[in-house]
Structure formats: structure tokens, C-alpha cells
Amino acid sequence: MIEIVFRRCIVVLPTLLLVSMLVFGMQKLLPGDPILTMAGEDRDPETIAYLQEKYHLNDPIPVQYVAWLGQIVRGDLGISLRTEQPVLGLIVQKLPVTIQLAAFAMVIAFVIGVPAGIISAIRKGTATDYAINVVALSGLSIPNFWLGLMLILLVSVQWQLLPASGYTSPLEDISQNLRTMLMPAFVLGTGLAGVLMRHTRSAMLGVLRSDYVRTARAKGLNEKTVILRHALKNALVPIITLSTLLFGELLAGAVLTEQIFTIPGFGKLIVDAVFTRDYAVVQGVVLCTAVGFILMNLVADLLYIVVNPRLRDAA
């Protein structure tokens, strides 16, 4: 087993190296000089020269890359060129915000999507089924930014019920945290609810046709028990797999919603960093995301081997 882990880690290392090269190289391809952004409106040549020297931007790109890699290996992601806050600190500060938003959105998606999918499957071909499908399709088609703006105008401006944007940590004020999270989570969640509804519907339709459901009905069980205890349990398996994938996507894909509702999360951090040419933040955030995905894959591979002895021999 140790040998297998060792062999897998050897495969991971070149992958990480390749990712780091891509992250660094892509950043360098962006037009726009970060030093000019840092040097301010006056563009004082002395300051520009000093900053180029300080951040080694006059060195050849391979030299810069090796220096950056050395820094990363020592566990130092650097500091934001814009505010001088440590990049690692920023990631630690922003990631929980996005995780909370994604989790809330998933809850909303589940609460709306799964029951809608079940009802739609049970009432297949009826007016209810068509109506749910139309609503789900609308949920999928309405762009997040439009729905977000409309909700802000209606709920915040017109009714003055919830704050239009911003974020408060739950540790600071749980009530304000819920107030700020509700609309963005709803916007993200409704889009996903459509996806979940359609998958739940098709999974339920498949399960409802299976023999054991017919057997359950033949035993005289009431319809509620058949649907919820027997059919839904099996139909949920692919839904849960899909949900984990959607959750991963949400962590990286909540950018627009974070921008509209000014949620200081991971997506907003990276978008703002790209526009201000804050190389250290962009590189740090993208690298961390990539490392996260690679490590998750490694763990999954190892778990497969633990669970399935046949794979151990193959490995």
C-alpha cells in the first residue's frame, strides 16, 4: 500500500509542476504591466525602476519562475501587490465565505429541485409535470446577474426587507449574515434547482419502472412509502454524485453572483486581482485551487484502492 501511495505521489509531482508553470506562464501573457498599475497615476520613472527591481520583474521569466517556485515550496504564497496582505491569509479569509454561499445555494437547490423532480416524475405527462418543467427551464435560462439585479431592486429597494449587498461574518452577527446571504444563495440555488429537478425526475422515472417498486406496490404498501422509502432512496444516488460535482463548480463559479452582491469571496478575490494585475494573488489562488483538485483526485484514487482490492493488484 505504501508503495502504491508513493507511486501515486510521484505522478502528482510532475502534474503540480506543470500546473505551476501554466499558472505562472499564463499570467505573464496578460497584457498590462503590474508595475505601471502599482506606480500610480504619476508613473514616476524612479519608482517604476525600484519596483521592477524589488519584484525581480527585470529578470528573465524562467529565473522569475524558479524564484517563485522556491518561495511556494517554502509555503510562502507571497503578498498582495495591491494591499500587501499575505495571499495565504486572503485565501483563508475568502474561502469560507464562498463555501458558506455554495452550501446555502445547495440547500436551496435541494429544497426546491428534489421535491419538484419527484412530483414531476410521479405526475409524468400531466399539466403539473409540464408546469414544473417550464419553471425549471426558466430557472436554468435566467441569467444570474439579471435575477440578482431584479431581486435587489424588488426586495431591497422596493420592499426594503434585505440588504442589497455586502457580507457579515456569522461569527460577528448571525442575523446580518443570514440577511446578506439569502438573496445571493437564492440566485445561485434557483439555477441549480432546475438542474437537480431534471436529474431527479429522470432518476425517479427509471426507478419507478423497476421490479422492486412494482413488488413494493404489490405488497400493498401505500404510495407515500413506496415513493419516499423505496424509490427515492435509490434515485438519490446519482443526485448526490451530481450535487458534489455542482458544489465543486459553485466554489469556482460563483464569481458573477459575488460581484453583483459584493460578497467578498473567492471568485471576487480572483476577478479583482486579475483586473488590478495583482500577480501574487492570481497565482496563489489559481495554484491553491489546482492543488486542491489534484489532491482530491489523489485521495479518491487511494480510496478506490482501499475499497476495491482488485484495483490494488492492478496498481
Added chain:
Amino acid sequence: MNCVTKLLSAVTVLVLASPTLAADLRIGLQDDADILDPHRARTFVGRIVFTSLCDKLFDINEKLEIQPQLAKEWSWSEDGKTLTVTLRDNGKFHDGTTIDAAAVKANLERAKSLPESLRKSEVASIDSVEVTDATTLAIHLVKPDASLLSQLADRAGMILSPRAFESADFGQNPVCSGPYKFVERIQNDRIVLEKFADYWDANNFNYDKLTFIPISDSTVRLANLRSGDLDIIERIAPSDIEAVKGDANLAFYPVTGTGYQALTFNLKKGDKDTFPIGYDKRIRQAFELSIDRNVINEVVGQGIFQPAYQPFPPTSFAYDKKFESRQRDVAKAKALLAEAGHERVKLEIAFGNNTASQQVYELIQAMSAEAGFDISLRPTEFAALQSALKEGNFEAGQSGWSGRADPDGNIHSFVSCKGNLNDAHFCSEKVDALLEEARSLTDTVKRKALYDQAEEIIQDELPIVYLYYQPWPFAARAKVKGFTAYPDGMIRLKGVSSEG
């Protein structure tokens, strides 16, 4: 009532409970500030935060006149090479230490010598600073510099605690001298300041807490103001002006800024045959005659893009109305083009890819086409546009300047032969001499005469076509009383309060 209902009720009560306090002021900014160290900061929004956080030696009023702040009195020597400043004796830093002449000297020296200082060019004329007594200091200059007072009325003149500014994390935990002191900052989320009880003018500041919230989308920023989540916002979009004016809960505070939006021609691009507009001033004059700035103001600016024909705003002593006589004249533009030997001229304009700029340059494209210009538009992301301008990788490019209180700051770097911001690569020994002389005098009448002469040449050569003055449109909740919009776009809270 079952458990689920109870839980839902509790969450609803929590969610709908509004936590805001009357003595707090929430200000919506267009961007997030950069490092919170005035000597190293570069952003406009950073200056807005510093206005409440850090006192300066001087300040300006609505007419751009120099006013006392930490400096109580000042005087120039006969030769204009020594500025004697007397400080108020009741100034305190946020760490409780006293603001004295030695502290001011340490600050000016830091602004001048700190390697990362972005204020070096602003205090370049300072040779040495001499402490005469606890509240008096003499600032000796290399050569007379009339713009120094206005520089010291901005970030270069902000006074930070010398005990704190040696610290490596000063930019994250600034210790300053203004009416509000630093509490916390969460990047991209908020900057919080609280009232400094020992401030020398504390009685005139009515809020206990300020929160600066960056919201880049102007529609969302306005929605936050309308919902009452913000009290003041800066830079409302021209398209939202009518909505603000029509809302009884809001007040609109427009002001023409000290800065401008302009179009710079690259006079060193290609050669006479491939890029004639860079080498023949008649073609540039024809271009200028083909555009109507009033149309830009009415169509895109909704009345707040006041047409600009010169770098000096109407509030500046260097401004002269005579330069505003040139109006659109397509026939004359065509005649000038013909005189230069062209029927049609091609030109590519690079500009920032935002809605207002897109509309402005589409209008310019349409108007100049009537006179014989075939304009192609290159919308460019802001950082990339800055690089293109600096590297000369453009034919004509949008240049915006936030403006300075002293006229020197709006012209010298842009048109002097070795100016940092001379993206046009314009060079005239006569203009250089006039601008240098204007910089060395303190008499505004004499300075204006020199700027007039320089402007005559620049208006003839046209390396830069000024389009409109940068407006700083603010909107606030109607309950906010005593707010005044200043031409430098800063938010000064002295005397501002909220009713109810």
C-alpha cells in the same frame, strides 16, 4: 406550533431585524482602496479614505484655495525658496503622541526618501526640512515651486505617526492624525474607521463610525443607497442621474472635478506617410473641429460631462474662457484636411472598455466621419491601456487625469519634453520654459499669463484634445445634511450629520 414552524419564525425574526445605528455613516466607493499608507498609495478611492483618516498640512476649499489644516499659518521667503510653516499646537496622532515639527519633518523626509514612496515627484522640490521650534519648521526648496502647497494639501502632506510608520505592516494598520482612526479592513469588503476623540476639531465631526464599502457596479451601488444600506455613494452613472433626482429620499451632489478626460495623439507613431495625423497639426486641428463636445455632454453625460478645451478646470486661476471659442465646424475641418493633402484619414483610438467611454468614442467616430476621418475603435482593458500608452503602442488613446488643485499638476507632466505622462511625445522648448517659469512663481496673475502663452502653443499643436472635465457626481440619502461636493472628488465630513 411544531419545531419546523418555530425554527422558521426564529430565522425570519433574525433575518428581518435591521442592525444599523444612527451615528454610523456608510459610504459606497467604486473600487477597493489599495495599501493604506498615504506615501505609498495610488488609488483615487484610497484618497477618499485618507481624507477622514489622515490630516494634511493644508487642505483646499471648493474654490481650490489653500486652507489651513495641521498647519496654522505659513509664509514664503522673498526668493520663494523657503516655506515657513507654523503648526497648530493641539494636534495628536491616533497613538496619542503629539504632532510636532519633528514629526512633520520625519514625514516629509519619508515621502521623499522611502524607496516605495509614490510621492517623490510631488515633493521633489524639497531640499531639506529644518525644525525651528516645536511647532515651526522651515521647508527649504531646491528651486521655487508654487505647486508645493497644493501637493502638501494632498497625500504628500498627510502626517502619519513616526512611531508607527517604521512598522512593516503600517499599510495594513495605519496610525494617522485625522478625525477618524483605523479599526479594520477586509479586502474587497470594507474599511472601518471610528471617531478619534482627541482630534483637535472633534466637535465638528458627528459620526461615531465610518464604513467604506467598495461596490464596483454603479447600478448595485445606487440600489444600496436607495435601500438605505448606504448613506453616500460616489460616481453615480450618468444614466442614473434622472432616477436619483426623481427620488425624494435621495439628494444629488454633482461637481465638476479638477481632472479631465482627453484624447492623446501619439506624435511618434510610424512616419508621415503611414500616420499623417501624428506629423501634421492641421489634421489634428481638423479632427478637433469635427467633434462637438456639447453632444457628448448631452447624450452620454446627461449634462455632467462639462466640455473641456484646456487642462485647467473653471475653478482654477489658470483657466481662461477664450480657449472655449472653437466649436464644431465640419466645412472648416474638411478644408484643413484638403490643405494637408488628404481627403480621408484613418485613425485607431484605444480606450477603456466601459460603457461611458464606448458611447463617447462611438459618438466621436460618427461625428469625425462626416469630416473625413475613418476611425476604428479599440476597446482595451484598463491595465492594458495604461501599458499601451506608456509603451507608445497606440495611435490615439483615451487619457484620463483625476486632476490636481494647482494648474502645474494638470499640465507639466503631460506636455513637457521629459514629462512622465507625456504619452504624446510632444516637445517644445518654449512650452517647457514657460511651464518651468510658471512653476517658480507664487503670483497667480503672472503664472496665469505664462500658462496662457503655453496654452496658445499647445492649442495650436494639439497633442491632446481635451473632451470633458471629470465629474464627481455624488448621491446621498436626503437625511444626510451639510454635505458638499468638492472639485477634487474627496468626501469631507466636517459638519456633516444625519437627521432622524
